[in-house]
Amino acid sequence: MxxxxxxxxxxxxxxxxxxxxxxxxxxxxxxxxxxxxxxxxxxxxxxxxxxxxxxxxxxxxxxxxxxxxxxxxxxxxxxxxxxxxxxxxxxxxxxxxxxxxxxxxxxxxxxxxxxHERDRADKALRGLVFSLFPYPRRLRVLRGPLRLLQRTGLDRAMRRTGLLDRVSPQLAAMERLAPRLSKPERVPERVPAQGPRRAVVGLLTGCVQGAFFPGVNAATARVLAAEGCDVVTPAGQGCCGALSVHNGREQEGQAFARGIVDTFERAGVDHVVVNAAGCGSTMKEYADLLADDPAYAERARVFASKVRDVAEILDQLGPVAERHPLDLSIAYHDACHLAHAQGVRAQPRRLLTGIPGLELREIADPEICCGSAGIYNIVNPEPARELGDRKAASIVATGAEVLVTANPGCLMQVASAISRSGHPMGMAHTVEVLDASIRGVPADTLRATR
Missing domain, CATH: 1.10.1060.10 (Alpha-helical ferredoxin)
Known part of the structure; x- marks a missing residue:
């Protein structure tokens, strides 16, 4: 033009x-x-x-x-x-x-x-990140060695010695962010609705979410099914392209987006449900991302119109499954790409406050990022750490027992910062809290998470 x-x-x-x-x-x-x-x-x-x-x-x-x-x-x-x-x-x-x-x-x-020609170290770090994080299978392979490090205590030993910090502060930041891993929960390719079917939805499992927080995907499928949705989780899903798009890797992001459009078109679903804020914000913009591609422009527009954050669709459908009481105080952290990029703020709060016995406490300065921001806390670890510590102080000040948010990056970033603060608390995704209430799981289970 x-x-x-x-x-x-x-x-x-x-x-x-x-x-x-x-x-x-x-x-x-x-x-x-x-x-x-x-x-x-x-x-x-x-x-x-x-x-x-x-x-x-x-x-x-x-x-x-x-x-x-x-x-x-x-x-x-x-x-x-x-x-x-x-x-x-x-x-x-x-x-x-x-x-x-x-x-x-x-x-x-x-x-x-x-x-722009980046220096050798920056180029190598970004090359490592983008050869690993957008590839779910590669991340799943990483689970084994990482879990071994955690079970043997070698991860804590490395942190005490500061060896990795001296070699590469960026790699040290990456290691510190890794969540505690347990045996992964698998999500069936199809979970039938409980009771009358209200919708057929596809579930994006995600890269980091699928590898490091598979329990969030399992909880998402259970909650959606309990609320009357047939949940289709297509096998062999790739990356949605969010990390690539947010970091200027345009062609790479477009290639990933085409793969996701193809995958969910074949699934034949009413909506595509996402439980990671960064992924959802990018998928809703596929029409712009693929606007120059005549083979995908219209398909991307239709696809993007079907994308919903899990809190959006649950709020839209309204609750039908019984909520059991949870005697629990929580602080809700707005993930930036959910609140600012998608405008989803009220929906998760309505869902959480609909649980009997649950007390929601607001965090001061909610508009300030926790410092996760995709790969920001890896490539810019110092300001990310400072932002994480500020956010942790605001969260601890609420006196809540559990921190709840809706993005895997935020969960890792805030968990790391809370750990440094010396005030341990539970960490959970919004759907994990809903899942616990629907299934009647004791509140202590959430207090002990991560």
Whole structure:
């Protein structure tokens, strides 16, 4: 598409090419121009809260995008500020002008991946991450050695010696985030509805969720079935592409997205249910991601219209299964890609407060990211750790017995931070709490999790 067809770059006096960006989907100059520099985003931006630096705020990063569109070449300094962004989208919620920062930062990161030469260590780390995390089978193979380390106590010994920290702080961060592993629960390919069938849904098992939190998938299937859904879990699912898309690996993300569309089209379901916030936010944007692909554009649009977070569909259907009391206090943490990217805030709270005996306690500064942000806590471990410690302090201050959230990355990040705080507490996904209530599982089971 030419500049004359969009009009936006010409209207702002910006060159169509040259500078930091090529002509393949650069940050949209019209969207850049929507930012009026009001500053409402500043107190909600994690990196601005940490450092107070203008260029590490949304409006500062947008200003750098504007410079790139006007002809400034891509520099290491530009990239460092864009890389420091967690992509939490808290600024999108806060912005009174409706600036679509989510679209701007994803377009920018795709340009960075095409045109910026990373140093050898950064390139190697990212290569390791993207050769492992988007591949469920590879992650499942990792479970065995990781569980052995945990059962023998070698993981704790490594942390005490600090050896891995000296070799690579990023690898040390990755090891510390690993959850305690137990025998995995398997989800059947089809779980029939209990009682009258209200919907046929497909379940995305996910990469990290499937490998490290299989119990969450099992609980999701049980709760959906208890609420009248036939649950179809297609075998051989691949990655949804969220990690790739959020980190500028556009073609890789598109390839993963096509695979997911193919898989769930064959399943013939009414809705595709997701229990990982980052995955759901990307899958709802497949129409944009595959808009340039004539073979998939319309199929992606139809697919995206079927995607629901598990809290959304359960809230939409309404409860039919009996809830047994849970004498339990919980703190609910809003996963950024659920609250900010998808606008799902009230639904999980309604579901949780519908459980007799359960007390929900709100966390201070809920809009501030916990520091997980996909792979952010691996590639940027120091600010991620600081954000995690801030979040842990806010959670501990509630006095709740269990922390509940809806994203595997958040569960790992917050669990690690809570452990450092010296105030152990249970950790659970929203559906695990619902599952415990529906099945009549004692509250102590949740208090003891992770």
């Amino acid at each position: 030419s500049v004359g067809e969009t009009g936006s770059i010409t209207d702002l006096g910006m060159p169509a090419s040259g500078g930091a960006f090529d002509e393949h989907h650069p940050p949209d100059a019209a969207l850049v121009g929507d930012c009026v520099h009001c500053g409402f985003c500043l107190p909600t931006c994690p990196t601005y809260v940490l450092w107070g630096e203008e260029m590490d705020s949304p409006r500062g990063r947008i200003y750098l995008m504007k410079q790139g569109l006007e002809g400034e070449p891509m520099s290491d300094e530009m990239v460092s500020h864009w890389d420091a962004c967690l992509g939490c989208m808290s600024c999108v919620t806060a912005c009174p002008s409706g600036v679509q920062y989510d679209r701007l930062i994803e377009a920018t990161r795709a340009q960075v991946e095409r045109h």
